[in-house]
Amino acid sequence: MLTALMSGKALTVSELAGEAGVTIQTASSHLSKLDEGGLLRPRKQGRHKYFSLASDEVAHVLEGLMGLAAGSGYLRKRTGPRDAELRQARVCYNHLAGDMGTQMFDSLIAQGHLVLDGKELILTDSGAAFASEFEIDVEGLCKARAPVCRVE
Known part of the structure; x- marks a missing residue:
């Protein structure tokens, strides 16, 4: 879910659940923990709640972790955003x-x-x-x- 937020776009719980391949309930539980940890910035807009990364610093840390993981042979199965243009x-x-x-x-x-x-x-x-x-x-x-x- 954090990787999906690296685009800089705010996403809903259901969008993030789809990205992670988990139920909305599971995504909501994880997002709550990530929010408590200061990694996310939630915001309400109408009846929807959107999540984005809390700051550029969080994005930089995630990039570093992804680079470390890739260097150790732990690569994501999907190589980037679903959309080929992205x-x-x-x-x-x-x-x-x-x-x-x-x-x-x-x-x-x-x-x-x-x-x-x-x-x-x-x-x-x-x-x-x-x-x-x-x-x-x-x-x-x-x-x-x-x-x-x-x-x-």
Whole structure:
């Protein structure tokens, strides 16, 4: 259910139960525990209750855990969202995701706009110039609380 919420979209109990392949009662019980643990942000809208991840930090922790699990050979059977278009390209919280996000990252590395130095990702001068062509405020991004890019 947490993986389904990684899209940044709020989902109902029944939608999350369907994603997890469990009954609504089981999903409700699990969601209650996840909410008590501070991982979710529930909100009522009319007669429906929607759940989303509590914060970007929760999403980052989940990404880290999924990477750790994948590195240990524990892979999900389904490789991403059900919708093929979402597997192709999407925004997940504040970053690009999906196949196109990965291709864009690889292209920026190949063109020398980004350099990977161990676990540190460095925006080169050519990368800053490239970003400015798209009117991206690189200085503003660097001053933001969240990192511009994470390498895990």
